[in-house]
Amino acid sequence: MVYSRILGTGSYLPANVVTNAMLAERVETSDEWIVSRTGIHARHIAADDQKTSDLALYAAREAIADAGLAPEDIDLIIVATTTPDMVFPSTACLLQEKLGVHGCPAFDVQAVCAGFMYALVTANNYIKAGMAKKALVVGAEIISRILDWDDRRTCVLFGDGAGAVVLGASDEPGIEHACMAADGRYNKILNTPAQISGGKIQGLPFLNMDGPAVFKFAVKALSEIATTTLAQAGVAQEQVDWLVPHQANLRIIESTAKHLGLPMSRVVVTLPTHGNTSAASIPLALDHAVRDGRIRRGQRVLLEGIGGGFAWGAVLLTF
Template structure:
């Protein structure tokens, strides 16, 4: 049986930085209010001309370079995004064109903040089944375009960015085990319910979130799925070298780390400088920790996150 493992990582953040102090000039908030509730100090915002596929392309090029893989060697592209360039074609097809490659399978996955894990496991299964040998997996978002910038409960939380990995065929397991879940009963506590009909936007086009309800659900769901993933993999908590969580809220991250018995020194946290970049947050954080030398080859890493749907999951891998 073929296995897959990560060959390279890459990321991209738009150059424009929006600090809490800058936000406080627009709305009734403060750096202290935001940091004390979320841990966020700043976020990156895409320029008007930048699209999700633009961000994805820059992250993908960085990952390809890191892996030493040419774009035309890729035979599968999966993009996780909640903020596609357009209704169709998919952001993955647009990314494929920007990379200058043609013919390989390319499609989007929509599981909001859990999207990268859904995309990664989809690509892993393609490789394990022999349907692909090298896959490009990207999480990319321009969350700033679906925010109500007068709503301080939500606009302070999110940012834009993209992260990518190149996944390749291997004789030894790289992705050790994964567990994905979803429950549509919780659709109303985190959503953007608008749709296009008859040439008009129908429904609210801004992100809506019931913060306390999301927090309560996320803490329990992430703790449970981490434990189940380790149990099904036949591994113990002390075998995890690094936790790379979705960057949504510092208190959620700390709760997950505590449940796993991991000190925060072994948790990758990019939240203060990047905010919540939805499907991009896990690959962004992974790339940061790989490039600064914290995550080393052969170490065991757990990716974990949760988002609207609700959709959530955990991926255990050897880097």
């Protein structure tokens, strides 16, 4: 039987760092207010001349090199993003050109903060079906460009960045089990409803969020899907070495860890310095924990994320 394993990881954060104190100079907020409600201290913001595919390129090159491969070894590219370079072509195709790779399938996945989970499961299925051998999966976002920087409810939460993994076919299990879900009935509590029509923007072009409703739904959905994933895989909670959650809110992360009976010492948290980087947050956190030596080969890792839609999911894997 063919499985897929993570062969390499990579990430990229823009150089520009915006602290809570810097935000407090623009909107009515404070470092204490932001930290107490979210756990966020700072976030990285892309330069004006950077595009999502540029961020993705840095992370992709790192992941490919970490896997001991060359770009031409990649035979599938999937980019999870909510903030593509343009309406079309896909950011994946633009990344493909920048990598100098030609001919392999390349496409985007849009599930907002759950995008990387959807992309990872899709790539896993391509490999298991024999349709790919080396897949590049990237989560990349420039969320800062759809934020209203005068709205303290949302502008304090998000940052920009990219994370990537290379999946490869293997005889040994890597990705063990996954559960994915979505419920469009909740589309109005987290969205950016604008569209382009007749050369003009119609509708609100900024991220819109009902914070309390999102928090309530996320805590319940993530706890349930994590438990279901472990149960269906036949894996006990104590057999999980690391939880790598979507980095949205520290209280949500803590609640999920408590539900799983995991101490925070076994939870990867990059939220304080990254903010919520949407589809990039899970691969960014994974790469940081791999590179600082926390996550090691042979350890069991549970990934989970939730985003607008609502869409959510969890993936259990052996690294």
